[in-house]
Amino acid sequence: MSDIAISIEKVGKRYTLSHKRNGEAYTTLRDVIAVQAMAPIRAIGKTMRAWSGSNGHASALAPSKESVEQFWALKDVSFEIKQGDVVGIIGRNGAGKSTLLKILSRITEPTEGRIRIRGRVGSLLEVGTGFHPELTGRENIYLNGAILGMARAEIKAKFDEIVAFAEIEKFLDTPVKRYSSGMYVRLAFAVAAHLEPEILIVDEVLAVGDTEFQKKCLGKMEDVSHSGRTIIFVSHNMAAVTSLTGTCALLQSGKCVFFEETQEAVGRYLSSIQSQEARYEASPTVGRPSITRVEAFCSQPGSVHESGAPMRVEFDLYHPERMPKAGL
Numbered sequence: 001m002s003d004i005a006i007s008i009e010k011v012g013k014r015y016t017l018s019h020k021r022n023g024e025a026y027t028t029l030r031d032v033i034a035v036q037a038m039a040p041i042r043a044i045g046k047t048m049r050a051w052s053g054s055n056g057h058a059s060a061l062a063p064s065k066e067s068v069e070q071f072w073a074l075k076d077v078s079f080e081i082k083q084g085d086v087v088g089i090i091g092r093n094g095a096g097k098s099t100l101l102k103i104l105s106r107i108t109e110p111t112e113g114r115i116r117i118r119g120r121v122g123s124l125l126e127v128g129t130g131f132h133p134e135l136t137g138r139e140n141i142y143l144n145g146a147i148l149g150m151a152r153a154e155i156k157a158k159f160d161e162i163v164a165f166a167e168i169e170k171f172l173d174t175p176v177k178r179y180s181s182g183m184y185v186r187l188a189f190a191v192a193a194h195l196e197p198e199i200l201i202v203d204e205v206l207a208v209g210d211t212e213f214q215k216k217c218l219g220k221m222e223d224v225s226h227s228g229r230t231i232i233f234v235s236h237n238m239a240a241v242t243s244l245t246g247t248c249a250l251l252q253s254g255k256c257v258f259f260e261e262t263q264e265a266v267g268r269y270l271s272s273i274q275s276q277e278a279r280y281e282a283s284p285t286v287g288r289p290s291i292t293r294v295e296a297f298c299s300q301p302g303s304v305h306e307s308g309a310p311m312r313v314e315f316d317l318y319h320p321e322r323m324p325k326a327g328l
Contacts, residue, residue, distance in 0.1 A: 002118075003079050003082050003083050004081070004082055004083070005082060005083040005084075005085070005118050005119060005142075005199060005230040006080065006104065006115070006116070006117050006118075006120070006199065006230070006232075007080050007081075007114075007115065007117075007150070007222070008072055008077055008078055008079055008080070008113070008115050009078055009113055009114045009115070009116075010076050010078050010112065010114070011074055011077045011078070011100075011110045011112070011113035011115060012072060012074050012075045012076060012077070012101065012111050012112040012113055012119060012254075013072070013073045013074040013078075013079075013096075013099050013103060013108070013110050013111050013116070013254075014070055014071065014072050014073070014109060014111040015071045015072075015073060016069070016070060016071075017069045017070075017071050025126075026150065030094055031129055034040070045138075050322040051060055056127055056225045059225060065325050067074060070078075071174070072254050073096050073099040073254055073319040074096045074099055074100060074110070074254045074255075074325060075255055076113075076255060077100065077113070077251075077254075077255065077256045077314075078113075078256065079249055079256060079259040081194075081232070081247075082230075083118070083119075083198075083228070083229060083230055084225070084228045084229065084276040085230055085231075085246065086221075086225045086230075086231045086233065086245045086246055086247075087230075087231070087232050087233070087245055087246075087247050087248065087249065087251045088232075088233050088234070088235070088241040088244070088247070088248040088265070089171050089232060089233070089234045089248070089250070089251065089260055090234070090235070090236075090238070090241060090249070090251070090265065090266065090269050091251035091252060091269070092252070092272075092273070095251040095252055095253065095254065096251050096254040096255075097203075097234050097251055098203060098234070099149070099254075100124070100251070101125055101126065101203055101232070101234060102131055102272070103115065103155075104117070104121065104123075104201060104232065105121060105123040105125065105201055106121070106126045107123075107125070111226055117199065118198070119197070119198025119199050119230070120148050120149055120197040120198050120199065121129055121197055121198075121200075121201060121289060122148060122187075122191075122192040122193075122195060122197030122199070122201070122202060123192065123200075123201040123203075124200075124201065124202045125201070125203045131143075131144075131176050131184070131187075132176075132308060133170070133175065134175055134176035135175065135176065136172065136173045136174060136175055136176065137166075137171060137172045137173070137174065137179070137187055138172050138173055140176055140187070140191070141155065141159060141162055141163075141187075141191055141200055142155055144191045144192075144195065145158075145191070145195050148195055148197055148273055150195060150196075151297050154195075155195065157227075158194045160194075160196045161194055162187075162190045162191055162195075162308045163190075163214075165186075165190040165193075165194065165220070166183075166186040166187040166189075166190035166191075167313035168183055168186060168187055168270050169188060171183065174308075182210065182213070184215075185214060189202075189217055189220075190237065193217075193220050193221070193224060196229070198229055198230065198231045199231075199232070200224055200229060200230070200231045200232070201232045202217075202221065202231070202232070202233050202234065203234045204236060209313075214240075218240060218243070218244060221233065222243060222244065225244075228324070231244075233245055238269070238270070241262065241266060242262055242263065242266055244247070245262045246261070246262060247260065247262060247265075248260070248261070248262040248265035248266065249265070250265045250268055250269055268287070276308070280294040280295070281292065281293050284318035285286065285318075286320075287320050288320065289317065289319045289320070290317075290318050291314060291315055291316065291317055291318075292316045292317070292318050293314070293316040294313065294315045295312065295313070295314045295315070296312075296313050297312040300309060
């Protein structure tokens with residue numbers, strides 16, 4: 001029997017984006033009503049122009065057109081995760097991390113490629129994902145267990161443990177729409193971690209909780225990993241990623257550019273942040289003095305600067321005319 005829990009083969013996800021033309025206002029409800037109200041007048045005008053043979057200038061009343069762009073949030077992503085592995089997924093905002101997790105969680109389908117998953121998947125993505133706001137905390141625990149394919153007896157056996165971990169005993173029979181974001185996350189993580197899915201997917205949503213709860217969650221994920229279950233962990237907290245995961249996928253602009261040992265993946269990620277965020281470049285302004293480059297050199301790698309330490313800043317200045325050398 002294969003030991004591969006998740007196989008991702010050339011997966012891509014494409015979205016269609018609509019853009020307004022330059023200077024064109026966005027369509028409002030008032031615009032829609034006005035266009036519909038003018039429809040009979042346009043029809044009469046069109047008929048009259050047809051009779052008279054005049055082209056007229058009716059284009060001003062025509063609905064505005066939008067330009068359409070095809071945007072690939074993911075493109076040609078491939079890697080495999082073995083059963084029992086704890087894998088991190090890192091990258092800058094917009095790199096495609098959350099899109100990949102939504103595909104793995106079957107929330108959305110890939111545009112191309114194939115994913116094969118062996119085992120039940122428990123996901124903790126955005127706050128409130130998988131919860132029905134009108135149901136109570138108690139009812140949502142049973143609902144999530146049923147979604148995972150668990151029998152009521154299995155859920156009942158874990159129920160007290162879930163409630164104790166989430167620390168929401170007083171609000172157990174309150175509709176979750178009245179929960180704070182912190183309460184939402186505590187209950188959602190407790191359900192996802194304790195109902196024993198073979199694969200646990202956790203997004204950056206843990207950042208909503210307080211420091212003590214984050215430590216508690218990381219400890220629970222370590223326990224889950226030791227039990228032989230597979231974990232996929234997405235976070236911008238490189239210390240948490242390094243301590244929890246052994247392998248890491250680095251995403252850049254929707255592509256997986258590195259999938260190896262976590263320490264090296266984190267090093268590459270921090271280097272990319274330093275090269276992109278600590279340097280500014282621009283084309284010179286024609287006919288006017290302008291700054292074309294600014295680069296900051298911090299005291300620590302990854303654009304981290306220690307308080308009180310010296311920092312070097314370099315910049316290039318463009319001037320349209322030749323400048324005399326400064327006197328010594």
